[in-house]
Amino acid sequence: MGNDLHMRYLEDFKPAERETIDGYLLTEEEIISFAQKWDPQPMHIDPEAAKTSHFGGLIAAGAHLMAIGVHQLYARPTRPAVIGVMGLDHVRFLEPARPGDLIALLRECIEVRPSRSKPDRGVVRNRVTLINQHGKSLLRYEDTILVLRRPSTGTP
Amino acid sequence: MGNDLHMRYLEDFKPAERETIDGYLLTEEEIISFAQKWDPQPMHIDPEAAKTSHFGGLIAAGAHLMAIGVHQLYARPTRPAVIGVMGLDHVRFLEPARPGDLIALLRECIEVRPSRSKPDRGVVRNRVTLINQHGKSLLRYEDTILVLRRPSTGTP
Numbered sequence: 183m184g185n186d187l188h189m190r191y192l193e194d195f196k197p198a199e200r201e202t203i204d205g206y207l208l209t210e211e212e213i214i215s216f217a218q219k220w221d222p223q224p225m226h227i228d229p230e231a232a233k234t235s236h237f238g239g240l241i242a243a244g245a246h247l248m249a250i251g252v253h254q255l256y257a258r259p260t261r262p263a264v265i266g267v268m269g270l271d272h273v274r275f276l277e278p279a280r281p282g283d284l285i286a287l288l289r290e291c292i293e294v295r296p297s298r299s300k301p302d303r304g305v306v307r308n309r310v311t312l313i314n315q316h317g318k319s320l321l322r323y324e325d326t327i328l329v330l331r332r333p334s335t336g337t338p
Numbered sequence: 339m340g341n342d343l344h345m346r347y348l349e350d351f352k353p354a355e356r357e358t359i360d361g362y363l364l365t366e367e368e369i370i371s372f373a374q375k376w377d378p379q380p381m382h383i384d385p386e387a388a389k390t391s392h393f394g395g396l397i398a399a400g401a402h403l404m405a406i407g408v409h410q411l412y413a414r415p416t417r418p419a420v421i422g423v424m425g426l427d428h429v430r431f432l433e434p435a436r437p438g439d440l441i442a443l444l445r446e447c448i449e450v451r452p453s454r455s456k457p458d459r460g461v462v463r464n465r466v467t468l469i470n471q472h473g474k475s476l477l478r479y480e481d482t483i484l485v486l487r488r489p490s491t492g493t494p
Contacts, residue, residue, distance in 0.1 A: 220405040221412050223420075236421045244423045245405040249376040252401045256377050264379075265392045266431065267400045270479075273426035323426075 189263040191332035192304040195294045203254045203287040205315070208242060210281035216246040241278035247321045248273075251310055254287040265303060265328040273323040277314070284315040292324065296331070303330050345419040347488035348460040351450045359410045359443040361471070364398060366437035372402040397434035403477045404429075407466055410443040421459060421484040429479040433470070440471040448480065452487070459486050 210229070217226030221243035224231035232240040242250075255261065279285065288311045296304040306329050312321040366385070373382030377399035380387035388396040398406075411417065435441065444467045452460040462485050468477040 221408045223412055243408065245408040248404055249401040252377045252399065256379055269431060270429035271427060273429060275423055275425060
């Protein structure tokens with residue numbers, strides 16, 4: 183798969199480790215273009231109509247926030263050597279994300295569990311939180327991902 | 339917010355109701371373009387590299403599948419009168435979604451609960467499953483959404 187030097191394998195995850203990933207600037211243009219495709223409700227695509235909504239202005243779609251979380255975790259040179267994401271639990275949309283928000287991702291590793299049946303892999307669980315520039319948590323969830331162990335070098 | 343005739347209000351949700359929403363055709367082009375922006379791992383963006391991956395071919399990003407679920411629920415003339423999505427629970431990626439899949443959404447209403455403190459709204463929970471053309475479940479989750487009651491007509 184290339185770039186293996188930048189992979190984080192099962193051995194690289196430690197329970198209770200914390201990692202903060204740089205801010206993601208959320209623009210009005212991106213909020214609208216994401217929502218026009220996936221969730222075209224007025225609060226996400228129409229700045230004028232959004233002013234009279236429950237949130238008083240344009241807010242990002244929930245699916246957009248979840249995509250930003252994935253982007254921060256996986257669209258980097260150093261990324262988990264995932265086989266796949268098994269699931270997400272306790273996904274909570276806590277505060278709306280608005281145009282101009284600078285969003286940081288906090289990852290807290292909850293659990294690292296080598297597979298009993300397959301020696302090349304294991305399960306990692308992380309608590310992931312997206313936080314805006316005011317320190318408010320916007321989205322929180324726990325992921326459960328299947329991660330490869332570091333391949334052996336082949337020399338005994 | 340316009341088009342109120344097509345809104346599904348709290349009164350329109352019934353526990354145990356089931357609704358199936360038409361198939362969504364997942365193309366290779368869309369899998370790649372979504373993932374290039376949000377989750378550019380080889381299994382999502384590189385058909386050749388994907389052949390040697392765990393899944394044996396290109397698969398859709400999890401965030402893409404979640405966006406498809408939102409699209410099927412909210413990008414329709416008749417959509418829930420949501421104030422917002424509070425959360426998702428038990429999100430499970432069960433089978434990979436591949437190019438050419440025709441994905442149906444099954445919504446099963448689990449609970450309808452009027453708010454005790456705010457008479458204009460209530461909470462609805464649904465079990466949502468995306469199912470491919472072979473009847474295999476790809477993604478399952480439970481949503482918890484805040485939904486408006488039908489506005490009173492103003493005539494007593």
